[in-house]
Amino acid sequence: MSNPAPQDRAPEDRKDSMAESAATPPAAAAAAKRGPSVATRERRDGLVNPSGETPYLVVEDLSVKFPTADGLVSAVNGLSYSVPLGRTLAIVGESGSGKSVSSMAVMGLHDRKRTRISGSIRLGGDELIGLSENDLMKIRGDAVSMVFQDPQSSLHPLYTIGNQLTEAYRVHHKVSKDVAKKRALEMLELVGIPNPPRRFAQYPHEFSGGMRQRAMIAMSLINDPKLVIADEPTTALDVTVQAQILDLLNNLQKEFGSAIVLITHDLGVVAEMADDVLVMYAGRCVEYGTAADVLANPRMPYTWGLLESIPTVSAASERLRPIKGLPPSLLNLPDGCSFAARCPYVERVKGELCTTQLPELLPVDGAGAHTSRCHLHDKASIYEAEVAPRLG
């Protein structure tokens, strides 16, 4: 019933499990199943995660562009992040920020003919970009799986839950229907669906919203994936059910030790779930660091704006301070910082730097893993003196 205590996920535990898997010969069935070999991981990965651990998923300089009749839509620009096993990265942003698009790229779910993807996506050290559709298919749903926002529309309405679960298992395992059914029942039990044998034979419309999302999670975990991408997994659910599902995801992560990329617009969910946070704006990462750093010591005016916009349950602040204006068009991104047009601190930067030169993603304190993309010099003092008091 309770949230997993943070102590349970001590870094030592994770390192142990990593060492274990690294020691396993790559030929071992379990490791081989996942494709990318674990032993070679460290050698190939240059990138380190804010936690300092060796990451499982590494995204480097990822760009996703869609050619359209109106021009080239730059949905994601030069995005880099990494997630180790057992850790949760939350990608936060508003609609059109590129948070879903970037994750669909990790799954290789974009229509190849309509998308231009560049950069690097490495899973356990193995490059995904440039893989053939056939090779990607082997990874999808197996090493990487996805939980979608709306379980109502994301489950096939015409097949039973059992059918959909066993199908997911049998794509990646050459087993009989009975074996797959056993596994499916196990998973339904695991995600807390009462009376699995009866539920197995039912259709999605006979499930409630929360139960559907549980079934969706059961399906995405059925192949024991190392990376789970959860795209707004609770946005379509009621508050009390949302809490149940978030708890479930947390508990399952402890059990399976998988890496989670959580895509959300809800900073409250981020606060409860994430180890690391990446804030996206107009297709770019604007701030990246541990959840404690980003939420407690944000160093980018957009993040400040988001925090100030939220009416919280815990405090009725005076007046909300919305971010003025609208996000820029992805067809025609401005020179300089894409947030400049809405940023209340532009005048504090000398010259016209904000509108002419794109700020780099740099460590906020000169070194360290907390980075932000902003020209402001005295971000820390502005936050402490002006923003933090308003947040209460």
Place this chain on the structure above:
Amino acid sequence: MLYFVARRLVSALSVVLATLIATFALFFVAPTDPAGAICGERQCTQQRYNEIRQNLHLDRPKVQQFAEYTAGIFTGRDFTTSGVTQHCAAPCLGFSFKNDRPVTEMIKTRFPVTVSLVLGYAVLVLTIGVFVGSMAAKRRGTLGDRALMTSTLVVSSVPYYIVALMVALYLTVLYPILPRGEWTPISENPAKWAAGLLTPWLVLGIYNCTAYARYSRGSMVETLSEDFIRTARAKGLSDRVVTYKHALRSGLIPVVTIFGLDVAGSLGGAIFTERIFDLPGLGVLVLDSLNSYDLPVIMGTVLVASVIIVVMNLLVDIGYSLIDPRVRLS
């Protein structure tokens, strides 16, 4: 489920009854004179006219006539012409005095022809039409898709009877690449049965495939953009399984409705095809009886057609509930 079927049966029966009354009313109550029509204009004497009226029981009250007609369907009835009594066994749909045969018997000989024709047609449109549509949907926006859709538009903008006539004339008569249409019962010689129907099947099937390709393309394009298709791909299923298992089942639902009504309509007589390819089906029977004012035959065929439509509708609904578990209760 039981309730659903029971309710549908009741509504189906009421539709058939309404059709029965309507056709009956049309020919016997409306200000036309069936006896006069049958009698003809030239050699019609008053005596012959009266005799016809008597034979047809036209001298009796309308309600009684209707009751007799309806009762005939269930129990059969006797007709007397010029002193000769003929029994029309149940289900008796009347007696054609022009042909001196019970209507039921006439329909019975014609029905297998039309059924054979429609059967082949149904297989063609469902396989080729839906397949082509799905392919186009999968490749929507590409050159192939556009070429395919343009060609279906071109084909379907030429009237059907012209296509059928041209094929019959050029491909079976002038350059006999395809066998000429003719009717052989399947019980007699299956090979000959198929050969005689091949050309009409192809013409009717391919022509209408274009429409089916467009329906199913539209429906599939919509389905392929659904969230559950994305889920299916995220599971690691191949493109083929995603399209032909996950998408097609949903995409077929709207096509099934059109298909059911289309087949029902064709079973009532594929007039052009039967006429052009010389197949003695229901459509030709309707045409002939219209030409000769053979009212009992017209009534009988209309009634049969309405029963077919009602039955097909029922089948479509049952088909729905098989495809889509969500409609089972309603």
Place this chain on the structure above:
Amino acid sequence: MSETLLQVRDLKMHFPIKEAAGLGRTKKVVQAVDGVSFDLKQSGSLGLVGESGCGKSTTGRMITRLLTPTAGQILFKGTDIAQLKERELRPFRRQLQIVFQDPYSSLNPRQTVSNIISTPLRVHNLVKKGKELARVQELLERVGLNPEHHNRYPNEFSGGQRQRIGIARALAVEPEVIIADEPVSALDVSIQAQVMNLLEDLRRDLGIAFVFIAHDLGVVRHFCDEVAVMYLGKIVEQGSRDQIYNAPQHPYTQALLSAAPDLGTIRGVPPKERIRLVGDVPSPIDPPSGCRFRTRCWKAEDICATQEPLLEIKPQSSPGHTAACHFAEPKVDLTAATA
């Protein structure tokens, strides 16, 4: 003390449904709203909070008479409008406006903004011919849109701007009450705050009273002086903002507050006390006997199944704070401890 504008008394909405059963058919009833009462003061703001299926939207639709209640009274300035015929209702329609959740489907895509906003003006004869455009532009400016854009179509606007158009349409007839049905839940966070501020301005400057329907407890806390928490068609707790958020009495309110993900919690910092409800909301077709919440309640005892708790002021609670629970007791500190 300002005057009471709207009094809702024991409002009920029961939708009949037909269900097949064997060869026959059973008639059942969805008790979407089952006996809801509240008051709304002039320029007040009442929040209706609850999860899907609790009847909050249905209540809003009944007040604006988009639905005719099965039973109960809706007294607007003393006149019961619950069962009025369309013609008698017309003057009241002007007073009670609604703003919908989805800014995409609630605006006709084939009408210009000017047309959308001026239609209610014409229907109610509120403006002289020739003055319509000026009024439309005034309204657009009022909701923070460029008045020059009156000739555009809804699809040329973003979600937040469309919601502003919807608000301008409601404002056109100078209503005294606006029912805002999840007005910001389809919007992005930063845009949400813009619209919230706009609604607040309208309330302050124009003295419009709001019934604010939302599932987001943060938004409601921010906007509403009075809050009513609904569960399965009934109000389970009602009181002022502080009463509800700082000293909730009903277990369901406590669970809701506890479940709301809050910025105050940061992973690693042990959070506030957690209440986790099990299962989903039961079907309103066949709600649990007695207290409707008892199937998910950790405090439930035998009495809860047999005796329906009344919505009443509990001995321990402050004036005006009602709760419908046999075992109500205040719980503080459910929301994260932010200093």
